[in-house]
Amino acid sequence: MNTVKSVRELRAAVAQARAEGKQIAFVPTMGNLHAGHAALVEKAAQRADFVVASIFVNPLQFGPSEDLDKYPRTLLADQEKLVEAGCHLLFTPDVEEMYPHGMDGQTRVSVPGVSEGLCGASRPGHFEGVATVVSKLFNMVQPDLAIFGQKDFQQLAVIRTLVRDLNMPIQIIGEPTVRADDGLALSSRNGYLNTAQREVAPVLYRTLQEMATAIRAGERDYAKLVAVAQQQHSAAGFSPDYLEVREANSLRPATSDDRRLVILLAAFIGSTRLIDNLAFDLDTPG
């Protein structure tokens, strides 16, 4: 696997792969890779001949009081995991390479609708930062397909909308969330948890499963289910950020008639904010 830091080197390497007739798959990340990222790269290697990954901790998508500075940077270990998963080219630009004219005057990409509410409400500007950097990365790599995790369910919806609305000829593939044995969704931010916090963290996914089971059994009082789950989160030491039942395609608040649902949550434990979600179809047995 080759690692490049400049857009010029990236374009040259991708052009060579194209000249060899290869299909290009792209997996953007912020690094500190775990088995969830590896699953995306492995899927990319199954679907295309040449796999490009990026590691860039994008300042534009972090709020002023968020964890930009402490976000874990583990390049050597990440490179080993990428090689093992089948990556051919790693792009690791620095902030000056991504934003050579500074971030203040940077053209921004804003995706209305699906960016609003949920993480969009809790993290103002976050999805504009994500949509902007992903648009830039897509233009730099020009992949045939790009792979994202369903763990960031709203982000995936934002990117699908962005690609549709800006006529980008890129197929977007969403991959299921990879979890620890106890159900906790793998996330780089799990590394911030102390032992006691890590022990209680699986309560998040457990309550999502309990809510989904209740809805499948006919419960349609979503507010009641949310209140019960939030009590369990609070009892475990979490401060709820949001917990909502939405229609899975549009992300609008769910009605009792909707069949494709997603329950999404964000919650703080100490200063660590975790997200998770569970999508299900009432017409498909669970």
Ligand SMILES: Nc1ncnc2c1ncn2[C@@H]1O[C@H](COP(=O)(O)OP(=O)(O)OP(=O)(O)O)[C@@H](O)[C@H]1O
């Ligand atoms: N557990 C997981 N299973 C599958 N995909 C995942 C998982 N965690 C992250 N991803 C995906 O990996 C890609 C890069 O995500 P990112 O580098 O932010 O990882 P992360 O572990 O989610 O970090 P963070 O702590 O910022 O949430 C995204 O498409 C994201 O949805």
Ligand SMILES: CC(C)(CO)[C@@H](O)C(=O)[O-]
């Ligand atoms: C898609 C992404 C790499 C853009 O910075 C980031 O939001 C992430 O890691 O999910």
Ligand code: BAL
């Ligand atoms: N995984 C989404 C990137 C972020 O939290 O900023």
